[in-house]
Amino acid sequence: MARAKNVLFIMFDQLRRDYLSCYGHPHLKTPHIDRLAAKGVRFDRAYIQAPICGASRMSTYTGRYVNSHGAGWNNIPLRVGEPTMGDHLRKAGMSCWLVGKTHMAADTEGMERLGLSRGTTIGDRVAECGFDVWERDDGMRPEGPDGLYDPNGAQAYNAYLRAKGYGGDNPWHDHANSAIDAEGNVLSGWFMENSPRPANIAEEDSETPYMMRRGMEFMEQAEGPWCCHLSLIKPHWPYIAPEPYAGMYGPADFLPVNRTQAEFDAAHPVLKAAMTNPVSLTFARTEVREAVLGAYMGLVKQIDDQIGVLLDWLERTGRMADTMIVLTSDHGDFLGDHWLGEKSFFFDASTRVPLIVYDPSPEADATRGTVSDALVEQIDVVPTFYAVAGGDPEEIGHIAEGHSLLPILHGERTEQPRQIAICEYDYSATPLRGRLGVSVEDARCFMAASKRWKLMHFEGGFRPMLFDLENDPEEQHDLGDSPEHAGIREEMYGHLHAWFRRCDQRITKSRRDLAAISAKIGRRGVATGIYAESEADPERVVKYRGRKAQPWQDIVKNQSTT
Incomplete structure (x- = not known):
């Protein structure tokens, strides 16, 4: 291979x-x-x-x-x-x-x-x-009555179907995702009572x-x-x-x-x-x-x-x-x-x-x-x-x-x-938010799953959910308010909070770049915190040693005479 x-x-x-x-x-x-x-x-x-x-x-x-x-x-x-x-x-x-x-x-x-x-x-x-x-x-x-869900959806596929002889303005629906009855009526696949029927394709x-x-x-x-x-x-x-x-x-x-x-x-x-x-x-x-x-x-x-x-x-x-x-x-x-x-x-x-x-x-x-x-x-x-x-x-x-x-x-x-896997759900644009009566800002929830435990956190003042994946793999027993599992919830929240603290938006410089920045600054003339030249790294301050400059008074005097 x-x-x-x-x-x-x-x-x-x-x-x-x-x-x-x-x-x-x-x-x-x-x-x-x-x-x-x-x-x-x-x-x-x-x-x-x-x-x-x-x-x-x-x-x-x-x-x-x-x-x-x-x-x-x-x-x-x-x-x-x-x-x-x-x-x-x-x-x-x-x-x-x-x-x-x-x-x-x-x-x-x-x-x-x-x-x-x-x-x-x-x-x-x-x-x-x-x-x-x-x-x-x-x-x-x-x-629907307000038009297509996705006007660009299945365009090439529909063209393929029409070229194969499947008729109608939307063969994606009428053939690939629907059945027909004995009279040729389209039985839409959107209606799940038609799911046992074969698609008309x-x-x-x-x-x-x-x-x-x-x-x-x-x-x-x-x-x-x-x-x-x-x-x-x-x-x-x-x-x-x-x-x-x-x-x-x-x-x-x-x-x-x-x-x-x-x-x-x-x-x-x-x-x-x-x-x-x-x-x-x-x-x-x-x-x-x-x-x-x-x-x-x-x-x-x-x-x-x-x-x-x-x-x-x-x-x-x-x-x-x-x-x-x-x-x-x-x-x-x-x-x-x-x-x-x-x-x-x-x-x-x-x-x-x-x-x-x-x-x-x-x-x-x-x-x-x-x-x-x-x-x-x-x-x-x-x-x-x-x-x-x-x-x-x-x-x-x-x-x-x-x-x-x-x-x-x-x-x-x-x-x-x-230590944990993360999953997030933002339901701010869904009817679920309205049924719960929460704000757009609070319509969010997070999952933190280890191999043993799964914590679900909900914004908006709701209590968490917790599942023991080892002893309850079917996730049937919610331990989110169990007094005996308060320590586990605290531990899982610790993992979730650590995840929130990561530097997820610092993407313009790599970690290697960041580690090297301080050394680069020092080699480009920045010499803060040094009391005496004798205490400085001679290689880094080489541009500051042995230099000569005219007194400013002489410069001003020369300006006035000219």
Whole structure:
């Protein structure tokens, strides 16, 4: 095997770790993803930095916490000037390309202020989260009475579908994400009663195989070294799958729901507000969960089959020999667990994601097929890729706040240099804030998770939540007001407060630069605090010794005579 020269960074959307067989699902077999895990390292404690698409991805693409980059919710622009994965990799000589989704909103006001415009290389990169774009598709083209949710969504995919003969003004909805009845009426995938039906599309034309082909088309023509971010939308809703995946799974294959009536009755106020939002109340219904789970599992099975197509192609073309492959998800999906729908809370079903890394380098041979228990964050991928590109992660350590995974992949260490993993949620722009009656400033919460404990802190005067992950892995017993666990809460708050005190905005000078500044000042003539010349370092004050100057009185006298 050769050393990794290129990086294939695969991200799925809303893919739960426990719906892969290598992470323990007893009925949903994913042999191709398992095959990748057997070639690399499967990380068992990988956490996202925000339980919502946009904010999670902005952290992954910048290598920075939400608290640092500020793009805390969907469609909150990533500010101009925020360094990204693409900026770092190009500096190290590696191109960085997007095929698929980013959910990034451009800071158009900031671009205008700085005179940056689309149609230029730098303007396009700033507007696209630092990526050069092969094809961007955020995978969302719903339409309501006020227009399209994303006017740019699925444009190229819709054009592909029309060229294949799929009609209508929005085949993304009418075919890829809807079924039809015997009379040809569109049964929208937005209505979960239609989830058990097959999508009205040939499987090879559905979203996952389409974008997988687009990724292979990019790699076929790419000249390395390159990073390809292959970012696929499924199994994100609408929950509907094409045949043959639509009917593969039924109730006998479903994981039991992780919720109890006691959990609901005693829920923390913020959690209770999340449990009683419309999506969660819908997923609390047994018929809804059973309708959705079969489609969700079918979409995951399709993902795995497409990973098999990809791996076969990479091996056949020789690209497995010099390409690092990273497979992960931007967050999970509650699917009714904890009486919740969607993903916007801190339970493991949302925040703890699959992360599998294959490194072809011989240094990684000793760890192939192993499982790492290290506490990993998604922000670790940026310094990892920078190291693969030949850079020293310390060079960007003042910007990218994660830690390279290469030492673990190469068997040099077993842990990351952190005691907690952080996840943040800014719900200021959501109906949850109104239901709780908190201000925009207080509509924030934070998760600090060690291997044993998970603390959830809520601004706005709410008590914390605390879970013992070792003895309560299902996170059913909230110890946030338990007198016996006051010391644990204090300890976890100590970790959280230490995280808040980090120097997260000091990004214009590296740590090495800062360490060298005092020495540079001394060698450039600054000689403060020295009483006598004899006490000074002769080398540093060489410019001040043996000098002659005319008395100022003589200078003034000469001025008056002239």
